[in-house]
Amino acid sequence: MSTILQIETATTSCSVALSRDGNLLDFKQIIARNIHAEVITLYIDELLNKQGVSYNDIDAIAVSSGPGSYTGLRIGVSTAKGLCFALDKPLIAVETLEAMAYGVITSDGFEQDSKLLLCPMIDARRMEVYTALFDTTGNRITATSADIIDEQSFSSYLSGNKILFFGDGAEKCKAVLGSNPNALFLDGFANSATYLTTKAHEKFREDRFEDVAYFEPFYLKDFIAGKKAS
Known part of the structure; x- marks a missing residue:
């Protein structure tokens, strides 16, 4: 137990x-x-x-x-x-991002679909998001990356698959890719x-544990401190 x-x-x-x-x-x-x-x-x-x-x-x-x-x-x-x-x-x-994908996969009523990809998104700065693609069994399709969203984002995947975008970074993606019929958006995901x-x-x-002394978060990008207002 x-x-x-x-x-x-x-x-x-x-x-x-x-x-x-x-x-x-x-x-x-x-x-x-x-x-x-x-x-x-x-x-x-x-x-x-x-x-x-x-x-x-x-x-x-x-x-x-x-x-x-x-x-x-x-x-x-x-x-x-x-x-x-x-x-x-x-x-x-x-x-x-992997945990977010499993949050959708394990939600009530979710059905696996070989033509559907899951795209969790975390808001970064401006039009940038942290994101990755997963299939509906939880297998990773792309590595986690920091991407700037534009009209060409995910084009190679959207041409043959539907993609479900969700997370607090998905809204900026919706503004750019919302007209694509293969781009789906899950509103209200927390x-x-x-x-x-x-x-x-x-x-x-599987005893896959971290070294407590040396483990650090996966920041993906270096921290940039903002200037203090004068």
């Missing part, structure tokens, strides 16, 4: 979830900017207390590893690593720690 605490802070979602043997038990989350540091540990405490689970009952901590918000990733990974050190528990990393469940359980069974 495996009880896994799951943490997602790579986007505007600050989310924690608890799963057992690959089944979601409960979760708590809020969608808001710049709130992760304030609530993440409180949410973990509340979630565990609600489920009657002690910290020592946890078998592993899974964290959404990026790409995404630099600050959000630092908060989530630091929290996960701190718990792993304190509790002597293994760390599981799940790439954020990232969540619940989406880590499938991959976290798989990695736990």
Whole structure:
């Protein structure tokens, strides 16, 4: 039996979830900017207390590893690593875009389709997004990348497949590619720690753990600090 605490802070979602043997038990989350540091540990405490689970009952901590918000990733990974050190528990990393894809795949009513590709998108700057393509079984089609969206984006895939775009970066894609009949958009998708469940359980069974001391988030791009207003 495996009880896994799951943490997602790579986007505007600050989310924690608890799963057992690959089944979601409960979760708590809020969608808001710049709130992760304030609530993440409180949410973990509340979630565990609600489920009657002690910290020592946890078998592993899974964290959404990026790409995404630099600050959000630092908060989530630091929290996960701190718990792993304190509790002597293994760390599981799940790439954020992969977790998002599994969030759609495991949603109620979703049907596998060999002609459909999934394209999770995380908003970066201006017309840029962090993205990758997956098929409807979760297999990766393209590597994770930072792409600037224009009229030619995904053209080689859209010519023979429908693509479902979702995530907080999909809106800017919709403005450019929305007229393409093969471009589909899933409105209202919110990232969540619940989406880590499938991959976290798989990695736990296969003992695919991270080195807690040396693990770092997958930033994809270097952090660029903005200028402070005078």
